Amino acid sequence: MLQGHQSWIFKSKPVIIGSAAIGGPFEAQGNLAKDFDLLHGDIWLGQDSYEQAEKKFLEQACETAIKKAGLKKEDVQFFLSGDLINQIIPSSFTARTLAVPFLGIYGACSSSIEGLSLASMIVDSGFAQNALVGTSSHNAASEKQYRYPTEYGAQKPPTAQWTVTGAGAAVVAQQGQGPRVVSATIGRVIDMGLSDPFNMGAAMAPAAVDTIEAHFRDLNIDPSHYDLIATGDLGKVGHRIAGDLLTKHGLNIPVEKLTDCGILMYKEDQPVFAGGSGCACVATTTFGHLLNRMRRRELKRMLIIATGALLSPMSYQQKETIPCVAHAVAIEV
Amino acid sequence: MSSIKRKNLTPVQQQYQDFARAREPQRPIIRNCIRAFITGGTICTLGQGIQLFFMTYFNFDEKTAGDPTVAVLILISVTLTSLGLYDHIAQWGGAGSAVPVTGFANTIASASLDHKSEGLVLGVGGNMFKIAGPVIVFGVFSAFIVAIISVIITSLGGV
Amino acid sequence: MEKFVWAFIIGGMICVIGQLLMDGLKLTPAHTMVTLVVSGAILGGFGLYDDLIKFAGAGASVPISSFGNQLVKGALQEAQKTGLVGVLTGIFKITSAGISAAIIFGFLSALIFKPKG
Numbered sequence: 001m002l003q004g005h006q007s008w009i010f011k012s013k014p015v016i017i018g019s020a021a022i023g024g025p026f027e028a029q030g031n032l033a034k035d036f037d038l039l040h041g042d043i044w045l046g047q048d049s050y051e052q053a054e055k056k057f058l059e060q061a062c063e064t065a066i067k068k069a070g071l072k073k074e075d076v077q078f079f080l081s082g083d084l085i086n087q088i089i090p091s092s093f094t095a096r097t098l099a100v101p102f103l104g105i106y107g108a109c110s111s112s113i114e115g116l117s118l119a120s121m122i123v124d125s126g127f128a129q130n131a132l133v134g135t136s137s138h139n140a141a142s143e144k145q146y147r148y149p150t151e152y153g154a155q156k157p158p159t160a161q162w163t164v165t166g167a168g169a170a171v172v173a174q175q176g177q178g179p180r181v182v183s184a185t186i187g188r189v190i191d192m193g194l195s196d197p198f199n200m201g202a203a204m205a206p207a208a209v210d211t212i213e214a215h216f217r218d219l220n221i222d223p224s225h226y227d228l229i230a231t232g233d234l235g236k237v238g239h240r241i242a243g244d245l246l247t248k249h250g251l252n253i254p255v256e257k258l259t260d261c262g263i264l265m266y267k268e269d270q271p272v273f274a275g276g277s278g279c280a281c282v283a284t285t286t287f288g289h290l291l292n293r294m295r296r297r298e299l300k301r302m303l304i305i306a307t308g309a310l311l312s313p314m315s316y317q318q319k320e321t322i323p324c325v326a327h328a329v330a331i332e333v
Numbered sequence: 334m335s336s337i338k339r340k341n342l343t344p345v346q347q348q349y350q351d352f353a354r355a356r357e358p359q360r361p362i363i364r365n366c367i368r369a370f371i372t373g374g375t376i377c378t379l380g381q382g383i384q385l386f387f388m389t390y391f392n393f394d395e396k397t398a399g400d401p402t403v404a405v406l407i408l409i410s411v412t413l414t415s416l417g418l419y420d421h422i423a424q425w426g427g428a429g430s431a432v433p434v435t436g437f438a439n440t441i442a443s444a445s446l447d448h449k450s451e452g453l454v455l456g457v458g459g460n461m462f463k464i465a466g467p468v469i470v471f472g473v474f475s476a477f478i479v480a481i482i483s484v485i486i487t488s489l490g491g492v
Numbered sequence: 493m494e495k496f497v498w499a500f501i502i503g504g505m506i507c508v509i510g511q512l513l514m515d516g517l518k519l520t521p522a523h524t525m526v527t528l529v530v531s532g533a534i535l536g537g538f539g540l541y542d543d544l545i546k547f548a549g550a551g552a553s554v555p556i557s558s559f560g561n562q563l564v565k566g567a568l569q570e571a572q573k574t575g576l577v578g579v580l581t582g583i584f585k586i587t588s589a590g591i592s593a594a595i596i597f598g599f600l601s602a603l604i605f606k607p608k609g
């Protein structure tokens with residue numbers, strides 16, 4: 001049901017009946033290691049290329065989520081997935097393996113929440129009994145495509161972020177036990193004229209703020225409604241900017257409530273500059289750690305705002321700025 | 334560069350960029366320059382030593398020792414790149430490792446390694462000069478212009 | 493011995509110029525190297541870069557700016573012998589070792605190694 005200008009309320013409250021998070025070696029050394037279903041010791045997974053390895057991560061996340069949902073591949077009705085690689089090939093090739101009707105989507109690092117919103121909308125409206133959402137990212141594949149060859153000695157500034165190597169997936173269904181998706185807010189594309197691909201946090205923060213404000217405005221609630229409000233991958237820099245921007249706009253979110261998956265993911269001593277990023281950042285944190293906290297009843301209501309930077313290597317070379325988008329989903333238990 | 338971009342920004346965008354810049358960690362320019370100085374100086378000193386080695390043991394003179402010196406430095410750089418070490422040195426050393434010819438070799442080796450998965454011809458061959466290409470293109474073109482100007486000036490009885 | 497000290501200092505200073513271009517002017521590494529190469533070519537055209545090499549040895553011949561100088565020298569030397577067409581035929585004469593070594597060793601590394609990611 002449409003609520004306000006750009007939000008949806010899911011009357012039937014679709015259930016997340018199974019979710020999974022797969023990670024790589026850096027994530028294994030991170031803060032959330034315990035909430036990953038599987039952690040790999042290298043980023044290759046026995047494949048010949050980074051891109052093929054990323055596909056393997058996504059396949060594992062999807063298969064694990066389906067298993068934990070108590071389903072078989074044949075029971076899954078729709079698969080929504082996106083990632084950062086050109087033409088979203090990890091998603092398409094995973095869809096080939098799963099043989100589930102496929103809807104490829106792209107929201108850069110916001111893909112997982114874009115997918116979760118759409119999946120919930122499809123299930124809530126009766127157009128499916130269940131739907132699988134997945135997303136992945138791979139540090140080496142992203143560096144190779146968006147920035148420099150992985151062994152190239154380019155010095156990264158302190159505002160840079162570390163793309164998470166991993167994948168997250170969740171099965172949304174009409175019936176079952178588990179945390180429920182109750183609403184979603186679709187974000188507008190916001191561009192504040194920033195163009196530094198090594199400073200995504202500052203570029204994405206305005207989009208996150210815009211969507212957060214839209215969510216509270218559309219649903220006519222305030223931050224006290226939620227136990228946790230987590231952005232996807234603003235990192236330390238973007239998180240600080242977003243917090244200050246929200247305060248400046250009169251929306252006061254207490255500092256213990258506003259967090260960011262890119263900050264949660266890694267430990268202080270890991271060389272990740274401003275924090276984690278990539279589609280898998282918000283996906284593995286949400287579908288692993290945060291949903292686990294909900295299942296333990298540590299959180300009752302949370303709002304996840306995944307942010308995405310919609311640039312391409314070519315747009316940057318053509319002197320374009322970085323437009324960003326943020327999508328929000330509210331989950332409660 | 335940045336001032337040209339700022340002229341096309343709306344007041345809201347300009348305001349936000351100032352807001353964001355005040356909340357960003359600044360690049361530690363002084364620290365980076367010191368590290369670049371040390372790293373670059375070390376690599377050049379190493380080059381000087383290699384040059385001396387070739388002059389002493391191999392009958393090269395000051396003019397001709399440059400070639401094998403550069404070749405050895407390139408070999409060292411490619412090896413460190415292949416072992417996954419050069420990018421860590423570069424994160425510390427910055428321009429100190431990018432500016433010497435070792436940096437040039439690192440661009441070629443790193444691009445070759447990453448694109449190995451696309452095959453030797455299109456992958457390695459087609460992508461090797463991803464970052465080094467501009468250096469060669471602009472080096473050659475500027476040398477061409479400079480040389481032409483120089484030849485014309487000399488033939489006019491000039492400088 | 494003195495040569496080593498100057499090699500360190502001048503080489504270090506050229507790298508500091510590069511660092512200022514990257515951090516201060518926010519140029520990419522490729523833009524920075526291009527700037528240095530072109531500067532080397534211009535200084536080479538005035539004959540100044542060779543003076544720097546005489547003074548600082550490897551401190552001037554190892555940085556990428558030396559590449560620009562060598563390209564110009566190759567062109568000018570050949571032009572002296574064969575006239576204006578020498579500018580085209582001579583450009584790569586002196587830098588041949590550097591470029592060839594980079595291509596050959598780079599290709600070999602891709603044959604033998606896998607990137608670490």
